[in-house]
Amino acid sequence: MSMLLAICNLGRILTREGREMAEIKLRGLRKSYGGHEVIRGVDIDIADGEFCVFVGPSGCGKSTLLRMVAGLEDITDGTLEIGGQRVNEAQPRDRGVAMVFQNYAIFPHMSVRENMAFGLTIAHASKAEKAAKVQRAAEILQMEHLLDRRPSQLSGGQRQRVAIGRAITRNPGVFLFDEPLSNLDAALRMDMRMEIGKLHKQLGTTMIYVTHDQVEAMTLADKIIVLRDGQVMQAGAPMELYQNPVNRFVAGFLGAPSMNFLDVEIVAADNETAKVARPSMDPIVVPTRGRRFVPGARAVLGLRPQHISACAPDQGVLHGQVTLTERLGSETVVDLVMQDGKNVIAAFGEDKEFERGQRVDLIFAPEQAHLFEEES
């Protein structure tokens, strides 16, 4: 406990050491390679001290966007402001950012100490200042015993700590993380994810974190930016995005297992609800969450696997047969095929046993269902 308090104190000291306010504004940001536009007019506001996660599938432009903030990619159009200053043309070193790369990018010919002090050495900091800052960063990351080792003598997780330590020593206004945990195994990834979360709490620095892993996004972020094809699909707090996704893409991207999508027909609709039906599902009234639907139109019903539960025979809304069961101990994920051949995944919050081919009736709370326009 006392150790934790000590770490928190260190973090507070670090944050007060002359770090400048670092809110970030992206306005109409665009990036083209030749004629191919990969970032297509992105507007994002990141408050000082906020932990912002860019998330999206491969090729959505999240890493490019981060590299534009870092100054490693030119900005084709739009404005980038860090701490109230326009930095479109500024060199990376003049932006007050530090970056942690997916492949660690620590210098193999330098010791851990030299790696962590690299930015300070470049800035001609005194020996005493370098020693103090490296020591402090090493204490935060609990790696004092590694300072004299070479990167080749470190494990993947330790190397990533060195990369984070190098970022900390410069006390930057903004930390940029480019998929920092992708090269680590599952157990280490979870440990490091928690470490990064703690680090943000300690330092209180603005952080932008790029990942394709929605679990990292949900657990770390104050704000998630979901990107697709170089455009922002939705920005907001993790639970806001989880509970109120603006479209089918965001709904399907966040949450594991992914949301089920069922094509339905609007039977009746008013301002707040719509009655929907499909051949293998009994008609049901669900909220429209501000979207407008007209009777007879096609729509897509979104159901999170966790919101579906099994019920007594012939009382369910959905009726299916079990094709696959994954028993995870605390949860059971079941893949069912409905009468019309459509697959639905249900996740039950307890250990359950199902036979392959077993008929199961399912219900869900209508208020937790999502209704999207067909083309969303």
Add this chain to the structure above:
Amino acid sequence: MAAIRADNHRLRLAVRYLVLILIAAIFIFPLMFMVMSSFKPSDQLLSDTSSLRAFLPVGDLSLHNYMGAFERAPVGLFVVNSIFVTSTTVLLSLLVCSLAGFSFVFLQWRGRDVMLSIVLATLIVPFETIAIPLLLEVSKLPWLGLSGLEWGWLDSYRVQIIPWIADGLTIFLFVQYFKGLPEELIEAARVEGASWLQIYLRVVLPLSGPVIATAAILKFLVMYNQYLWPLIVVQQEQYRPVMVGLQYFFQLSPAWGEIMAYLTLITVPVLAFYLALQRAFIASIATTGVKG
């Protein structure tokens, strides 16, 4: 069964060693012939060539050939000239070509790819084709020395050094090696605040040991073996390198013993240099895929 397998293994090993020894012998025998012959009188040297005695330290051995070589030519001066010209060119070439490679790989500038193509195209131009135009060029170039402005570079060290500093092969070696360095290292250094020069000095050069060794050895061999160029641009003895010095031994009848002694003497710096960088050179061939 196990005994048969062990015998087969031993046989394969023996054959492998035999082949390796034969290959090694092909490379070592000429050197042994040169060194052994340098201690033998010319008539014995010639008669020994018909047998294996040519490679053995047998017969009338003495240092007469070495003394004769030193009397016939200023060997020390030639060796010093060659070492000075070679080492200066190697150092300057490593600096200039590595900077050029750095610029081609890491910096963005207009015309970069075209320029690299031109540099690489120079690899297929034999030196003999440009020797005379280059001679005409350097014979008219100005030079600001201690004695004021002079015209023409002939009969000097600079004419043996400067035209050889930048070359396509060395630049190509650096370009290939730099392309293999992880780009994130350069980007990390940029974000950490390093200028391009600091990235070159603190990140790229310290990681370039193998390619520096390869480029240094290849350049050293080219420069130390220079014959045609110094032959046409240097007339005064005081600037002559070792290979041109070989002429001194062919003027009347070739003194084979002295020639072997001279060749042994001038081979020593090359062997010493190679042995010093051998480990890095082999590592470099393994990592860059460059054949020496």
